[in-house]
Amino acid sequence: MTREDIIQPQNLVYAKPSLMNDVGMHYCPGCSHGVVHKLIAEVIEEMNLADKTIGICPVGCAVFAYRYLDVDWLEAAHGRAPAIATACKRLWPDRLVFTYQGDGDLACIGTCETIHALNRGEKITLIFINNAIYGMTGGQMAPTTPLGMKTATCPYGREAELHGYPLNITDMAATMPGTAYVSRQSVHNVAAIRKAKRAIRKAFENSMNGRGSNMVEILSTCNAGWKMTPLKANQWMEENIFKLYRLGDLKDE
């Protein structure tokens, strides 16, 4: 059997999701954002909600997410995505409303919006990309940076005395009465990607069924900011980040 016999439309098992545009993504090679974009596109496609989805873009590396996925998007001011998502969902209760935010957006400048939107039990989903660093601005320390990690603004490693402790906002969200589903996943290998997809699907289903607010944290790599190759960054994340941030469902009601 030749290669041409195998490459037939009926044999296709995996391809770029049809909701993902052909425009090339601006992310660095090996960035986890691309994988999460694909998962979101696949889940929306499987749920048949392409016409009913409103995504809210953050400020950060994912600021151009509206160029890559073919659904409706709104661009929020820095950190204010959960507030805009609240308005969207209250005005269009039958829509799937989700925000896509990084750790600088969700856990630093937007902490107030995040915590209050989750605690009010808005029927939205927050996709939280946690790469423990400010990727877009060149690798500065973020609230989520683990102790001891070296960044541009803590070149000797993060110290609790000087910089305080890492903020675990997903664990905080799990303790709130307004949240329905809080999960922490990663996308460093095939098994983890499949699990992350299930978590995103569950969160989207919950928000469509009006079951409180949902948050899915995706532990990601920022190989450019961490100054590593994509493979090395995945290994480093497994060894160092997973110790601090426990993977799995934190709350499922």
Place this chain on the structure above:
Amino acid sequence: MSKIKGAVIIDTDRCKGCALCVAACPFGLLEVAPRRVNRKGYPYVIQHDDDRCTGCASCGIVCPDGCIEIYRTKTED
């Protein structure tokens, strides 16, 4: 005995050569093309041996840029 055969098509213009798929392939069939770059100046990945591919889709799932299309079929020999 039936055998599962797979094939991949890599969009080399979209590929950025991050090599996550090279590590994800269980048979080690992919490699970054030596001393070549695409029109954006990135190195890109090619499949150097397509005989042993089973179309497991591991490379496609881990690809952050969605460059890989995977086909799979069963052969009877």
